[in-house]
Amino acid sequence: MPRRFVAIVIVVHGTLTALAFDVFSDAKVAQQRMHQLQLGYAVFLNDHDGKPPEDLSELYPDYVEQAVTFWHPGDADPPPETIDNAVPNAPNSARISFDWVLTKDYVMDDPFIADNTPENNAGQFVSFVTVDGVVETDPPNATPTPTRVALARAHLRRLGQAMLMYANDNHERLPDDLLRLWDSGLLQSPRSFWNPGDADPLPDDINNSEPNGKDSARVSFDFPAAGMGLDEIEPDTIVVIDNTSDNNDGYGVLVLTGDWKVTFVPDCVGDVSGDDRVGPGDLRTLLRNYGRRDSVTPSDGDTDADGDVDYRDLVNVLTNYGSSCTPGPSGNGGGVLPEP
Ligand SMILES: [Ca+2]
Numbered sequence: 001m002p003r004r005f006v007a008i009v010i011v012v013h014g015t016l017t018a019l020a021f022d023v024f025s026d027a028k029v030a031q032q033r034m035h036q037l038q039l040g041y042a043v044f045l046n047d048h049d050g051k052p053p054e055d056l057s058e059l060y061p062d063y064v065e066q067a068v069t070f071w072h073p074g075d076a077d078p079p080p081e082t083i084d085n086a087v088p089n090a091p092n093s094a095r096i097s098f099d100w101v102l103t104k105d106y107v108m109d110d111p112f113i114a115d116n117t118p119e120n121n122a123g124q125f126v127s128f129v130t131v132d133g134v135v136e137t138d139p140p141n142a143t144p145t146p147t148r149v150a151l152a153r154a155h156l157r158r159l160g161q162a163m164l165m166y167a168n169d170n171h172e173r174l175p176d177d178l179l180r181l182w183d184s185g186l187l188q189s190p191r192s193f194w195n196p197g198d199a200d201p202l203p204d205d206i207n208n209s210e211p212n213g214k215d216s217a218r219v220s221f222d223f224p225a226a227g228m229g230l231d232e233i234e235p236d237t238i239v240v241i242d243n244t245s246d247n248n249d250g251y252g253v254l255v256l257t258g259d260w261k262v263t264f265v266p267d268c269v270g271d272v273s274g275d276d277r278v279g280p281g282d283l284r285t286l287l288r289n290y291g292r293r294d295s296v297t298p299s300d301g302d303t304d305a306d307g308d309v310d311y312r313d314l315v316n317v318l319t320n321y322g323s324s325c326t327p328g329p330s331g332n333g334g335g336v337l338p339e340p
C-alpha cells in the first residue's frame, strides 16, 4: 500500500473513531437524563395519588429542575430554555428529544422513555429506558454502556421478579417453564429472556422453550428451579443460569440464586486473558485498567464482571496467581470457585 494512502486511511479512521466517541458520549448523557425524567415522573405520581400529569411540561420545574434534562445533546433542535409545552420537537418542549410511552397497563420490561428519533444518535440507534429502569438500545448492544454483562444481570434480576409475581398468583410455586412468564403477560419484551452476549440473536417473539432455539424463552438461560415451591428455595439455590459461558465471552456464567441476587461465576477465577492460567499477563492487564468503571469486561481485568476493575479483582488474581484451571466435567468448572 503506498504510504500516502496509509496516512489517509489513518486520518479517516481517526475521524470516524472521534465521531463514534461523540455519539456514544452524547447517548450516555441522554440515557442519564432519561433516568432523571423517569424519577421526576415517579415522584410526581407519588405526590398526586398516582394521577399522571395532564401535560408533561407540568414536571418542570418542581419535579425536573432543569429544562436541559429534557434534551438529548445530539438533537439538532436547540436546547430548551424553559419547558412550556409537550409537542414533539417543538422549542421548549418536554418532548423536544424524547418520546414518553405512557400507558395504563405497564409491564416492567415495557419502554417508558425513548429517543424520538435515531437522528439524536447520528441515525444509528435509539436508546430507551424501561419501566423498571433498564437502559437498552435498538438495535441491541449499540452503545458500550451498559455493557452486555450489565444488561444480562438486569434481565436475570427481572426474570426473578417476574417469577416471584407469578408465584404470588400460583400457590407460591415458581412456573414450570420460563415460557409461562411470557404467556402470563408478566413480561412482554423478548429481551428479558436474552443475554446480550449470546451469539443467538435477540428473539422477535417468545413462543417455545427449546434451549438456544429461535424465539425461545431459553434462548440464553436454563431454569433449574422450574416448578419449585418458594419454601423449597434456599439462598444458594440456582434459580436461573446462563446455559453456556460463551454468553459472556467464555469467561463464566451469570447465576440468579435463591436470594434473588445475580452473581458471576468465572470458569477460571483471576484469568483475564482467557488461557485458563493466572499469571503475569493477567496482572499486567488488570493493573493497566485498575480503577476503571466504564464499560469494562472480564478481558480488561473485571474478573467478577460487576462493571469495575477494583481490589476484589486484584484479590482474585493474586490469590490464584501461578495456578491453572482445568475444565471440569461440565466443561465450565474451574478448580477454584469465587468467595461468596
Ligand atoms: Ca428533537
Ligand SMILES: [Ca+2]
Binding pocket: 198, 199, 200, 212, 219, 220
Ligand atoms: Ca444461546
Ligand SMILES: [Ca+2]
Binding pocket: 271, 272, 273, 274, 275, 276, 277, 278, 279, 281, 282
Ligand atoms: Ca491468563
Ligand SMILES: [Ca+2]
Binding pocket: 301, 302, 303, 304, 305, 306, 307, 308, 309, 310, 312, 313
Ligand atoms: Ca470487578
